Amino acid sequence: MSKITPRFSLGYRDGDRGMYRGRLAPSPTGLLHVGHARTFWIAAQRAIENQGTLILRNEDLDPQRSRAEFARAMMEDLRWLGIDWTEGPDCGGPYGPYSQSERRAHYLEAWRRLREGGFLYPCSCSRKDLARAASAPNEADDDDEPAYPGTCRRRKDVGESTEPAGVNWRFRVPEGEVVEFTDMNLGRQRYVAGSNFDFGDFLVWRRDDVPAYQLAVVVDDAAMRITEVVRGADLLKSTARQLLLMRALGYAELGYAAPDYFHCELVRDAAGVRLAKRHDAMSIRHLRESGMTAEEVLAMASWP
DSSP states (O other), X not given: OOOOOOOSOXXXXXXXXXOOEEEEOOOSSSOOBHHHHHHXXXXXHHHHHXXXXXXXXXXXXXXXXXXXXXXXXXXXXXXHTTOOOSBBTTTBOTTOOOBGGGOHHHHHHXXXXXXXXXXXXXXXOOOTTGGGGGSOGGGSSSSSOOOOOOTTTTOOOGGGOSSOTTSEEEEOOOTTOEEEEEETTTEEEEEEBSTTSSBOSEEEEOTTSOBOHHHHHHHHHHHTTOOEEEEEGGGHHHHHHHHHHHHHTTTTTTTOOOOEXXXXXXXXXXXXXXXXXXXXXXXXXXXXXXXXXXXXXXXXXXXX
């Protein structure tokens, strides 16, 4: 892979070096459910156990699906569960803003660095479900982004674009490269990059000028100095993609080591289907209003 020469500093504050920094990263596209309760409670407990800092990041990337009322509800529900954070959109902090809708300049800088380094190419292929690319894969109907066959890989007009709008931009994965990491909960993980393997070239920017989930989360985790990412097991494959993005952006050379990862088992309903925001009856808000206590909701979240 070609190499990007770092041109800027990630700006570490000395007091953050060596300190545990975890994060909660909900998307305000619906009400949080019992599965979120489990994951975010584990994230909060790991921050406490490591005497670290917990950050709340409002992942409101998608302007069509994100709602201010859901952002308010997610913060109220998390506080009700007994989860506290010290940096976030409601309390500020040294690495704000903490809402992704206010962080476009960060994503645009990363897009330009990747494009100049030869890691991206424009893609005009049609996607019926293009709109979901800005959301985390666990918010989609399917488990993961469909493998891309590489139709536009040979396009030569990469350098002609100074802005990403108007076309999809894909990250060119190194064909056949093995990406391995040790998950703090699920152990050793191994994925092979490539259209005929575990995942192909993936979206980093949508044609409607919205940065995609994979790019935004990498940029924000680095900018906010996250040392451990706690999230659902449906995002394991996303971790492999994000490790490739971190390398392409030269973050190690800038002093940011890839975070540790702790992927939580998913909470499923009685039929074995993993919970999603469309399961209103299992939302934290619904259970609160039905008279359940926070302790009872957390006990429900611990179901296998």
